[in-house]
Amino acid sequence: MGWDLSVPDWRERIREGRSLLPALPDLDRARADRAIKIFNKLRLPDVPGTPALAEAGGEWFREIVGALHGSVKPNTRERMIREVFLLAPKKSSKTSYGAALMETTLLMNDRPRAEFLLIAPTVSLAHIAFSQALGMVEKDPEGFLQKRMHIQEHLRRITDRRTKATLEIKAFDTSVLTGVKPTGVLLDELHEIAKAPAAERLIGQLRGGLLPNPEGFLMFITTQSDEPPRGAFRSELMVARAIRDGRSQGAMLPVLYEFPEEIADDRGNPPAWQDPANWWMVTPNRDRSVSIPRLEEDWEKAKLKGQGEIVRWASQHLNIEIGLALRSDRWVGADYWEQAAEKSLTLDEVLARSEVVVIGIDGGGLDDLLGLAVLGRAEKTRQWMLWSKAWAHASVLERRKGEASVLRDFEEAGELVIYEEFGQDIAEIAELAQRIENKGLLHAVALDPYGVGAIVDALYEVGITGEDRIVGISQGWKLTGAIKTAERKLADKSLRHSGQKLMAWAVANARVEPKGNAIIITKQASGSAKIDPLMAAFNAIALMSTNPWSHQAQIFVI
Known part of the structure; x- marks a missing residue:
């Protein structure tokens, strides 16, 4: 024994x-x-x-x-x-x-x-x-x-x-x-x-x-x-x-x-872990190889370098587990992402509390994730509620070996489906959309206008068709409005999300690039890092920002 x-x-x-x-x-x-x-x-x-x-x-x-x-x-x-x-x-x-x-x-x-x-x-x-x-x-x-x-x-x-x-x-x-x-x-x-x-x-x-x-x-x-x-x-x-x-x-x-x-929680103002009076607890070798006063000096320098260095410093010197890898070119919404989490916000909970729902979709290539965002709006409070999921073909694990382990973690958590049979991802998205449609909640589906033929066909098969129900969302700088809306709503907590690790990862991967008076978050700006679930959320936010009231025929120009 x-x-x-x-x-x-x-x-x-x-x-x-x-x-x-x-x-x-x-x-x-x-x-x-x-x-x-x-x-x-x-x-x-x-x-x-x-x-x-x-x-x-x-x-x-x-x-x-x-x-x-x-x-x-x-x-x-x-x-x-x-x-x-x-x-x-x-x-x-x-x-x-x-x-x-x-x-x-x-x-x-x-x-x-x-x-x-x-x-x-x-x-x-x-x-x-x-x-x-x-x-x-x-x-x-x-x-x-x-x-x-x-x-x-x-x-x-x-x-x-x-x-x-x-x-x-x-x-x-x-x-x-x-x-x-x-x-x-x-x-x-x-x-x-x-x-x-x-x-x-x-x-x-x-x-x-x-x-x-x-x-x-x-x-x-x-x-x-x-x-x-x-x-x-x-x-x-x-x-x-x-x-x-x-x-x-x-x-x-x-x-x-x-x-x-209760000390590691990042929601205090300031968080309790930032109080040097608590640092001795996680510094077992204090007064030998390191001292608390020396850590305090180093901490002050880290704060001058910005949020990215603060997060890195806390993870290395205080063993703070971080949910987001915040960097200097990060999306501003990442700073508010964790505080907007509501762990009990399952798909069923979003549907039960919503008067209207939109779906956002992005990605789907064989070297890519196919991201899905279900965004609901509560009837009385008008709070927005976000639930996400993604799909990846098994070949992605070979093409992206550096990301294979983290994708497997998301699969284990039930947030990512890794499939073998081509078309399984689109079929499951269509099935989910039909479920929301049958509840009388679905206003429309928002997606990138390019490369969506198979998705449009699958939605047609379940009765979701027409320009009023399948809305193309222009990408690049035209998404600036959705990105800014997401930032403000995360900050004031009128947008809540499910606290999924998949989305935290996508948010952490997002890189912002200034474009004149606008900002863009694109796959090119983010490099090889995956952001498809976040882009799907932006598509849904762009559509929800038009203040939809029902799924009856309406035409919106985004």
């Missing part, structure tokens, strides 16, 4: 500065203490005076070292904590502590020719990690480590002469990680590694390679992502949170230095 690694009272613990590790009554205390003793003797080679970790290291990380190594059962060699997920902010000495942990593991190991890996997201970071590990060997004042370890700098490899076990420090790359069968692996900065198209597959292969070794382990060390969480980072983070909160069981030890929801 596995150990209970939940920490359901983590909010109270982090507010009080207590340990975030769960109670571990079955921990082999002698083995844990031995690992901590080895860890403490290692020295930080890049700090003046090269202090030992006994004085320079954080107690919070020592606890992790003890828990990981003390979880091995003596009789079976089975490791009860097979994985660790550590979320700690930038400047927490994560790379140095990680190198020390893996060197401790190498010294604790008694398996002949065992292979241990420390994997960094880039070659430069791999060099930094190896420099730390090498320095710890060279700075041993007693000379014990120099005698015991064989160093191969060109391979970034350290070999224990006693067991022939190795610690290799590598950059994350398909060619060097395929087929390995390690005993222990540490992945540094998972949020960066997860951006690689093959990240999930390679992490799966590493897990598979660890299975034959009962004492095998996989450890993730990372800060929060500087963009909305995606792929392997998002999935591992979700698992860690579920175990921490007691919603799931598993062999992953979750150690997450993040604010409770």
Whole structure:
């Protein structure tokens, strides 16, 4: 039977500065203490005076070292904590502590020719990690480590002469990680590694390679992502949170230095996370590698650079999970997008509360998403309510490998349909439009006039036809009115949306380009990033702005 690694009272613990590790009554205390003793003797080679970790290291990380190594059962060699997920902010000495942990593991190991890996997201970071590990060997004042370890700098490899076990420090790359069968692996900065198209597959292969070794382990060390969480980072983070909160069981030890929801919430004025009095909670290595006053100085500089830098700074130094990647050329509506979310706003809820509904459609090429927006208007309050969905042919996953993991996340959330049979997307949109039509709510369908033949034909089949029911919306600068309307309505919350991750992603991808007195948001301005669901919403907003009252024949010039 596995150990209970939940920490359901983590909010109270982090507010009080207590340990975030769960109670571990079955921990082999002698083995844990031995690992901590080895860890403490290692020295930080890049700090003046090269202090030992006994004085320079954080107690919070020592606890992790003890828990990981003390979880091995003596009789079976089975490791009860097979994985660790550590979320700690930038400047927490994560790379140095990680190198020390893996060197401790190498010294604790008694398996002949065992292979241990420390994997960094880039070659430069791999060099930094190896420099730390090498320095710890060279700075041993007693000379014990120099005698015991064989160093191969060109391979970034350290070999224990006693067991022939190795610690290799590598950059994350398909060619060097395929087929390995390690005993222990540490992945540094998972949020960066997860951006690689093959990240999930390679992490799966590493897990598979660890299975034959009962004492095998996989450890993730990372800060929060500087963009909305995606792929392997998002999935591992979700698992860690579920175990921490007691919603799931598993062999992953979750150690997450993040604010409770009421502090991380971005809706205050100013948000509570911006108060330096709260920062100590998520800064476990404070007064060692970083100090709160130093963070305050850095924060003031970040604020001078604008919203994009504020968001990036908060994600890296305070582990604030961001919903939108706000940049300097972002759409202004992105600043108000999250505050306008209403999570309970399902399609059924939009239809139940609306007196009239319009549909917006955009995209649909085989290298594209087909975006759909259902926009309703409430009868009494006249509030606008937006619900969205998208479709993508399976071939998009191959053509856009860099986006495949995030598209799969949207599919899992039910916000995106990835289909194999051509025409499924258009057929499902027509079916949805017919459902709204049958309720007597649908005014018209708004779409880009170009390349819509198949959609028009499908709508005709369900009885939606004619220029008054299928309205072409001019694109480019002519959408400026819809874009500005969306901005104002998001700001005053007279436009509410469903809080879907798909739309947050599309909003984050949007880039604004000035065009005379107008502004444009186009696929060209946004590069390869997908914005089709947002463009579908703008089409719907353009039509709703004509103040429709019924689906009876009316002709509007947009």
